[in-house]
Amino acid sequence: MEGSPTLMAAPPERPPLNFVEALPLEMSVRIFSQLDADSLCRASQTCRLWHAVIQQSEQLWRGQGLVVRAVCQREVDRDRSHGHSWKVTVVRNYARSRLKADWLTGRYSHVRSVAELRGRRMTPLDAETWGEILQAELDR
Numbered sequence: 001m002e003g004s005p006t007l008m009a010a011p012p013e014r015p016p017l018n019f020v021e022a023l024p025l026e027m028s029v030r031i032f033s034q035l036d037a038d039s040l041c042r043a044s045q046t047c048r049l050w051h052a053v054i055q056q057s058e059q060l061w062r063g064q065g066l067v068v069r070a071v072c073q074r075e076v077d078r079d080r081s082h083g084h085s086w087k088v089t090v091v092r093n094y095a096r097s098r099l100k101a102d103w104l105t106g107r108y109s110h111v112r113s114v115a116e117l118r119g120r121r122m123t124p125l126d127a128e129t130w131g132e133i134l135q136a137e138l139d140r
Contacts, residue, residue, distance in 0.1 A: 018047070018049075018050075019031065020049050020050055020053055021049065025053065028053055029053065029057050029059060029060050032053065032054055032057070032060055033059075033060055033063050036064075036067075037064045037067075037068070037090050037091075037094040038094070040054060040060070040064065041091075055087070058085065058086055058087075061085065061086035061087040061089075061090055062086040064086070064090045064094075065080075065086040065089050065090050067097075068089070068090055068093050068094055068097040070097075071097040071100050071101045071104075072093050072096055072097045072100060074128065075092075075093050075096065076089055076093055079092055079093065095121050095123045096123050096125065096129075098121075099120075099121070099122065099123055099125070100125065100129055100132075100133070102120075103133045103136070104132065104133060104136050106136070106137075106140060109137060109140060
C-alpha cells in the first residue's frame with residue numbers, strides 16, 4: 001500500500017475547560033451570583049473568560065449591590081445617584097459594609113487587645129455611620 005494516502009483521524013474536539021465555556025451565559029452568571037463580592041473579585045482573576053463574564057454582568061453586580069445596600073443604604077444610594085455602575089458602587093462600599101455590619105452587631109464591643117483586630121480591614125466611616133454605631137453600643 002505504498003503510495004496510497006494515509007487516512008488521518010480528525011483530532012478530537014477539545015472539551016470545555018470550565019463551566020463558563022460549557023454552559024449558557026445565563027447559567028454561568030447564576031453560578032457566579034452565589035459568591036460574595038470578595039470571592040467574585042478573586043474569581044474574576046482566574047482567567048480572561050471568567051473576568052469578562054464577571055466584569056460585564058450588571059445583573060451580577062446589582063445583586064451584590066443590594067446586599068451591600070442592606071447595610072450601607074445611604075452610601076449606595078449616593079453612588080447610584082451620581083451615576084456609578086453597580087460594580088463601581090460595590091467596589092467602593094463593600095469593605096465599608098462589612099466593617100459597619102461588624103460594628104453594628106457588636107463584634108468590636110469587647111475588644112481587649114489589638115491582636116483581636118489582626119487581619120481585619122478597616123476603612124473610613126462618616127459621622128452619620130459613627131452615630132449609628134455609637135447608638136447601637138448604647139442600646140446594648
